[in-house]
Amino acid sequence: MSDELLTRLRRFNTDYFPQYQAQFKDLVDQGQHPTTLFIGCSDSRLVPYMLTGAGPGELFMVRNVGAFVPPYDGSSGLHGTAAAIEYAVLALHVQHIIVCGHSHCGGIRALYGEVPPEATNLKSWLELGREATLPVQLSDEALRRTEERSVVLQLERLMDYPMVRSRVEAGQIALHGWHCVIEAGEVNVFDVNLGRFVPASSAEHSGTGPYRAHAEEPGALFNEIDDAWAPKA
Numbered sequence: 267m268s269d270e271l272l273t274r275l276r277r278f279n280t281d282y283f284p285q286y287q288a289q290f291k292d293l294v295d296q297g298q299h300p301t302t303l304f305i306g307c308s309d310s311r312l313v314p315y316m317l318t319g320a321g322p323g324e325l326f327m328v329r330n331v332g333a334f335v336p337p338y339d340g341s342s343g344l345h346g347t348a349a350a351i352e353y354a355v356l357a358l359h360v361q362h363i364i365v366c367g368h369s370h371c372g373g374i375r376a377l378y379g380e381v382p383p384e385a386t387n388l389k390s391w392l393e394l395g396r397e398a399t400l401p402v403q404l405s406d407e408a409l410r411r412t413e414e415r416s417v418v419l420q421l422e423r424l425m426d427y428p429m430v431r432s433r434v435e436a437g438q439i440a441l442h443g444w445h446c447v448i449e450a451g452e453v454n455v456f457d458v459n460l461g462r463f464v465p466a467s468s469a470e471h472s473g474t475g476p477y478r479a480h481a482e483e484p485g486a487l488f489n490e491i492d493d494a495w496a497p498k499a
């Protein structure tokens with residue numbers, strides 16, 4: 267039986283690694299200093315390195331089903347993503363936090379359906395996206411809007427982390443809400459001023475900026491999903 271994974275591991279070592287050997291050595295000698303925390307869905311079609319052109323040492327990454335952010339107070343009992351956020355902010359001093367959802371997200375779709383009875387962890391985890399769902403008949407449009415609303419919801423929850431909120435308000439951290447349309451190769455970025463997502467190809471910035479302006483009225487940031495995102499019956 268051929269072992270495809272073993273073949274690929276060997277190929278990494280012989281064909282790929284040599285080009286990056288010096289870079290990896292620097293990253294080991296000097297430690298990692300990534301400037302960006304990337305919170306993305308686990309979906310195999312979402313490829314953060316392709317989207318951002320990032321290489322080794324650039325993205326501190328945490329991925330989970332749905333690209334969800336658990337509550338800071340730990341009430342969900344699920345702490346892996348929360349721990350990564352705390353580490354990225356307090357130890358790595360990242361300057362950007364990206365929450366990246368995507369089109370055709372199985373996690374978001376599952377919010378409108380049933381999960382297998384055995385998947386008790388998945389069932390409780392998905393509740394982190396519940397507030398983004400819409401009381402409408404399921405359609406491609408409803409799913410798209412729910413995916414986008416979920417990204418905003420997770421940004422709001424990020425702002426409940428005291429170490430995130432204080433740095434965002436001080437202009438030290440920029441938040442970015444992204445929705446990747448897989449079939450179009452387009453990333454839509456959430457513009458907090460417009461209250462909607464804008465294609466990166468025509469967006470003025472990649473995130474919530476201009477950050478200084480928002481710092482002057484911190485209460486205005488992410489306290490609630492903007493009216494534009496209110497469920498429409």
Ligand SMILES: [Zn+2]
Pocket residue numbers: 307308309331332333368370371372373374
């Ligand atoms: Zn997904």
